[in-house]
Amino acid sequence: MSEFQLPPIEVVPTLSTIERSSILDALFEPCxxxxxxxxxxxxxxxxxxxxxxxxxxxxxxxxxxxxxxxxDTEWLDQILGAHPRLGEKKVDSAQSKAEQAQLNTGGEEEATKLRELNAEYEKTFPGLKYVVFVDGRQRPLIMEDMRSRIDRGDIKLERAEGIKAMCDIAADRSAKLQQP
Structure with missing residues (x-):
């Protein structure tokens, strides 16, 4: 994880725009x-x-x-699309790097399959990236979930799942980034 720590919740409204931006960037993704x-x-x-x-x-x-x-839909898609691709080697956010580290431990065959699924997902749902709360789940289970979501082909449901996943990820990050 990063060195960033969330300030006490009660001071958030008094913070500068830059400080509030840092909170959003740490909890969600820079966007x-x-x-x-x-x-x-x-x-x-x-x-x-x-x-x-x-x-x-x-x-x-x-x-x-x-x-x-x-x-509004395009705006939402920009936000959902700010998440890095699953299994991506180059990830900007320290939080995403740590969360995805376990996904980059499989063999090259699995990594290739994940890249192919990411490409198929983004073709099926233009403007979106597959977003899921990894939380210790292994790559094969995540790829199964991605496959079923691609096959389902429902972009409205996909946006709803993306929002839920973003909030689950943010909740997990908030627990890790709060001052002791």
Whole structure:
């Protein structure tokens, strides 16, 4: 994990824009579209916990997914697409690097299959990347899940699963990044 630690939840509304951006980047992924969507909420709302903050962002994302506006859908897809590809070797966020480390331990055959699944997923769901809360699950189980989601072919359901996974990942990160 990174050296970054989340500040106490009660000070979040008083933080600078840069500090609030750092919180969003650490919990989710660095993404300008997410910052634009959620920075103001972190400034104007008080939260009892980081889980409440994450739930509030989840509500914003769900509202985008349920909106009839194409621009809202495109906005959401930018946010969901900010996650690195599963099994990617070059990952920018320290949190994602640590989370994906276990996925990069299999053989080259599995790595090739994962790259192929990522490509097929992104062709099936243009603008999205497969997002899942890894949480110790092994590569074959994750690839099975990816295969079933590709075969299902339901982009609305895929966006909903992506939002849930992002929030689950953020909740896990918040537990690891809070000051002792």
């Amino acid at each position: 300008q579209a997410l910052r634009t969507l959620s920075l103001d909420v972190l400034h104007t709302q008080k939260f009892d916990s980081y889980f409440d903050l994450i739930a509030s962002v989840g509500v914003q994302l769900t509202e985008l997914s349920e909106s009839p506006s194409t621009s």
